Amino acid sequence: MENSTKRKCTELTNAAASKETAYVGIAGTMVKYFSCIGVLKSSWDQVFIAFWQRYPNPYSNHVLTEDIVFREVTPDNRLISRRLLTKTSRAPRWAERYLPLQMSRCAYIMEDSIVDPQARTMTTMTWNISHARLMSVAERCVYGVNPENGIWTQIKREAWISSSLYGLSRAFQEFGLARFKSSVTKTMKGFEYVLAKMQGETPSRTLAETAKEAKEKARETALAATEKAKGLASQAQKKQYV
Amino acid sequence: MNSVGEGCTDLKREYDQCFNRWFAEKFLKGDRSGDPCTEMFKTYQVCVQKAIKDKDIPIDGVEFMGPNKEKPES
Numbered sequence: 351m352e353n354s355t356k357r358k359c360t361e362l363t364n365a366a367a368s369k370e371t372a373y374v375g376i377a378g379t380m381v382k383y384f385s386c387i388g389v390l391k392s393s394w395d396q397v398f399i400a401f402w403q404r405y406p407n408p409y410s411n412h413v414l415t416e417d418i419v420f421r422e423v424t425p426d427n428r429l430i431s432r433r434l435l436t437k438t439s440r441a442p443r444w445a446e447r448y449l450p451l452q453m454s455r456c457a458y459i460m461e462d463s464i465v466d467p468q469a470r471t472m473t474t475m476t477w478n479i480s481h482a483r484l485m486s487v488a489e490r491c492v493y494g495v496n497p498e499n500g501i502w503t504q505i506k507r508e509a510w511i512s513s514s515l516y517g518l519s520r521a522f523q524e525f526g527l528a529r530f531k532s533s534v535t536k537t538m539k540g541f542e543y544v545l546a547k548m549q550g551e552t553p554s555r556t557l558a559e560t561a562k563e564a565k566e567k568a569r570e571t572a573l574a575a576t577e578k579a580k581g582l583a584s585q586a587q588k589k590q591y592v
Numbered sequence: 593m594n595s596v597g598e599g600c601t602d603l604k605r606e607y608d609q610c611f612n613r614w615f616a617e618k619f620l621k622g623d624r625s626g627d628p629c630t631e632m633f634k635t636y637q638v639c640v641q642k643a644i645k646d647k648d649i650p651i652d653g654v655e656f657m658g659p660n661k662e663k664p665e666s
Contacts, residue, residue: 399616402608405593416593417604417640418611419651421633429619434644434651436596458649462657467620475657479650488658 359388359507359534370527381512382523384530388505388538392545394470394495397503400544401463401472401493409540412438414456429465434458439481442525444580448518449484457481470495485513485522487530507534521582528575532568597643603636 375381390397405416413435420432439457441449457480465472477488489509496502509530513522595604610629618625644651 395616395620398620399612402612402615414594415596417595417597417600418607418633419637419640419644423619423627427622427624429615430656432651432656434596434649458651460651460654460658464657465619467622473657477658479654 359386359505359538372523375512379512379514380519380523381510382527383508383510384527385506385508386534388507388534389496390503390505390538390541390545392503392549393501394493394503396545396548397493397541398465398467398472400541400548403548404540404544407540407543409536409543414438427468429463431463431465433461433463435461441484442576442579444576444583445518445522445525448515483514485511485515485526487511487526489530518583521579524582525575525579528572528578532572535568595640595643596647596649597640600636600639600643603632603639607632607636 369383369385371383372380373383392400404410405413415434415436417434418431419434420430422430424430435458436456437459438455440455457478459476460479461474461476463472463474472491472493474491474493475488476491478486487509489507491508492506494504494506496504509527511523511526511530513519513526515522593604593608595601607629610632614627614629617623618627
């Protein structure tokens with residue numbers, strides 16, 4: 351387990367670099383587990399401030415709305431919040447034939463968080479509340495001071511991906527995992543952009559270029575996943591009777 | 593950033609601005625002298641909670657920090 355915490359989020363394109371396992375969950379569905387560590391070269395307080403200001407950014411075009419729906423400071427001075435996000439959610443092409451025609455193109459995402467300024471940690475739990483039978487992605491992030499460099503911030507990211515769609519769950523899991531990985535890249539780029547802006551650096555053209563690169567990379571990853579999922583879907587189709 | 597309730601975006605932005613300042617200048621520094629954004633938050637909540645209800649977004653009934661996730665054994 352300890353080894354998994356050493357995996358870096360920046361090496362996500364390398365399948366061997368992040369920790370991935372599959373196991374059987376409570377309800378008997380297969381759950382894919384994924385974890386990695388990311389580092390932001392800013393102090394914990396800057397990162398926590400940026401966390402509430404990170405939308406919109408050039409990497410968040412899929413985020414349509416953002417709302418705080420609950421917020422409270424606990425007696426022990428921790429800030430607890432619940433944020434509701436609307437994101438565009440495109441199903442993979444190969445999957446469209448299995449989905450209801452009227453299925454919404456948007457997904458609602460819930461994000462709960464606890465900010466503890468004494469401990470200098472922030473814990474977030476994010477999951478989709480739409481299309482959850484199709485695919486459920488839950489992500490937990492723990493933000494804290496980087497033990498190797500006190501002026502940097504470390505993010506330990508864990509994700510659980512499952513699908514209870516009979517016969518197609520593995521295909522959706524693969525798709526979900528590939529999309530999750532590309533979204534981690536975008537999240538980190540978005541954070542870096544917002545932090546640079548906060549620190550008074552004009553986000554340069556290089557950042558716009560990086561955005562383009564990230565987009566292309568994400569497309570490549572998605573393509574590879576589509577191919578893999580297609581194979582799984584056609585296998586599953588043989589077993590599927592709708 | 594826009595609110596899910598089309599009519600709530602201005603209220604949200606006003607609140608966000610207040611919150612961001614309080615968060616950076618007071619909360620993170622351990623200053624516990626009251627939250628100046630409470631009234632703005634209440635007004636914004638009236639608007640957004642109505643929008644959530646109208647759109648049937650199921651935000652209630654989920655415990656804080658979501659369903660407990662199991663750890664894989666490894």
